[in-house]
Amino acid sequence: MVRKAVEEAVSAKNIDYIRGLLCSVLGATDEEFNSFFEGDFEYVLKNGITEDELFQEDDGAEYSTIPTEENLDALAGNLRINFSKKKLEDLKKMGRTIIAQDKKDQEQAAEKKTPPAPETPPKATQSRVTPKKCQAIPVEAGLGAGAGTVIGAGIALTIARAPITLIPVIGWAIAGAAVGATVVAVVKNITKKK
Numbered sequence: 001m002v003r004k005a006v007e008e009a010v011s012a013k014n015i016d017y018i019r020g021l022l023c024s025v026l027g028a029t030d031e032e033f034n035s036f037f038e039g040d041f042e043y044v045l046k047n048g049i050t051e052d053e054l055f056q057e058d059d060g061a062e063y064s065t066i067p068t069e070e071n072l073d074a075l076a077g078n079l080r081i082n083f084s085k086k087k088l089e090d091l092k093k094m095g096r097t098i099i100a101q102d103k104k105d106q107e108q109a110a111e112k113k114t115p116p117a118p119e120t121p122p123k124a125t126q127s128r129v130t131p132k133k134c135q136a137i138p139v140e141a142g143l144g145a146g147a148g149t150v151i152g153a154g155i156a157l158t159i160a161r162a163p164i165t166l167i168p169v170i171g172w173a174i175a176g177a178a179v180g181a182t183v184v185a186v187v188k189n190i191t192k193k194k
Contacts, residue, residue: 001036002043010047015054018044019083026076026091051085058084065090067097 009017022044025036044054059082064071072094079087 001039003036003040006040006043010044010049013049015049018049018054020080023076023080023083026079026095054083055085055088056083058082058086063087063090065094067094067101069098072098 003021006018006021009021022037022040025040045051061078061082063075063078065075072091075087075091075094079091
């Protein structure tokens with residue numbers, strides 16, 4: 001990927017600006033920044049700027065090539081002052097080493113993650129019903145509640161024989177639903193224990 005500013009600088013043959021743009025993405029250990037550099041660098045060399053024009057003679061300044069973030073930043077700063085091929089190659093090598101080490105460290109950290117803590121055993125006050133048993137009960141209790149509602153409404157209609165008012169019918173329906181749900185849940189638990 002080539003940045004528009006690099007294309008414009010190459011068209012204008014503005015070497016100092018090209019060096020500045022290339023250095024603007026150096027020193028970062030992130031692979032994306034390095035891919036920007038490689039794309040821009042390749043574009044510069046393929047579009048009329050020679051290595052002789054781009055690189056300066058190395059000024060011989062000393063710097064550490066031990067691959068650390070601090071040394072990488074220092075070398076990137078030094079490259080901004082003296083854009084030499086030697087400094088650029090050392091910087092790229094150091095960056096690749098740091099990126100590889102960062103990946104290795106991340107993989108090791110992921111492997112060392114602790115497994116989830118085991119579930120705590122039920123306390124004396126907790127229900128002894130396991131989650132599997134609880135999953136079946138609501139569906140069957142709902143069916144029992146529905147059947148209880150119909151039965152409760154039927155009882156209310158039978159008792160009321162007179163003109164039907166909604167309040168007694170609703171009351172008997174709710175009571176029937178509660179009874180139906182409770183009966184189904186109790187029967188279900190009793191049959192599972194056997």
